[in-house]
Amino acid sequence: MEGGEVRELPVIDIRLAKGSTRPALVKQLKDALTTVGFIYLAGVDGFDEVELLRLTRWFFSLPMESRMKISKKCFNSNCDFEYRGYFPVIPGAISHKEGFEIGAVQDQPQNPPNCIAAKFLNEPNQWPTDPFGDTAFNEYFKTWMETYHHNMTEASLELLRLISEGFDAPSEFFTSLFTPTHLSTLRLIRYPPRHDPPESARDGDYVIQTAEHKDSVMITLLATFKEYPGLQVRWTDDSLMDVPHRPGHLVVNIGSLLAAISGGTLKATSHRIVDVCGERFSVPYFLEPRYDANINQCLPGGTPALCDDPGHKVYYGPWVFEKITKFAEYKDLITRVGNGGVAVV
Ligand SMILES: O=C(O)CCC(=O)C(=O)O
């Protein structure tokens, strides 16, 4: 530590958004997100880390066969789903994790444009069944996760209101990008123990579980757990800093999309996961706009970073689809599903 600087993420309590404490909270949040880009967030309604960890462990304790039944098609050609569902560990990769991805509940039937990108991104959720368990528990898991997804959306939208107010924009500056639905993803993650990591996953004494990256989305609300450390954040002096679990708090960070919309004022900060405990669980929630939201926006005072022409519409769905289809697991997606003469985006 240099010059007595405190190297700890700023701690913010979202309950201060109610009443006369709101203006001070707006300032505190803006200060934190324009410098560190990461905070601990307390007071989020519906954040129950004990139950979240219990259900996450339950999911990954299901037989592999049950998980592979709801896998993405690129990992199991017998499955029908491409975007939502389970993904297994990829042997030999630096990133050493399995996961389960859940989208928003679609209250109203979607009427997406007739193209691969819209069908892919608006795909409904799939849910696990325990072959030995009771069906009521399967239903409980589904309802609990749907509710958690909803609660994280509500908390994220309140953060966006507070951020907007900090930039002297209307409170609801962002809200229409997420209504009536949105493409946000809740991801349950398990990092299994790894006894023989590839050389490419080593950095000095560390074994990397998720390589250093910035999130691509608007905002991430990450649940970490006491027994499972390993998150490291690139601090303002460019060193990597351990971010320990803080009971009752989510870890919140800005993604590259929101950083761009703020003209670079809000910081999308790099982070990574290192192996310090063998097995590890975590649950990020990634806030993402709806398919046809125009993301060529700029908060007051910023310079547009997504597109030079402020009048040009950049729709989130096609924009993100192009990025996703560059990932190894989706590189043959268009060939695989590109029949029936529908447009790609
Ligand atoms: O596992 C974690 O704690 C965070 C993972 C992460 O950074 C991500 O999925 O973007």
Ligand SMILES: [Fe+2]
């Ligand atoms: Fe991340």
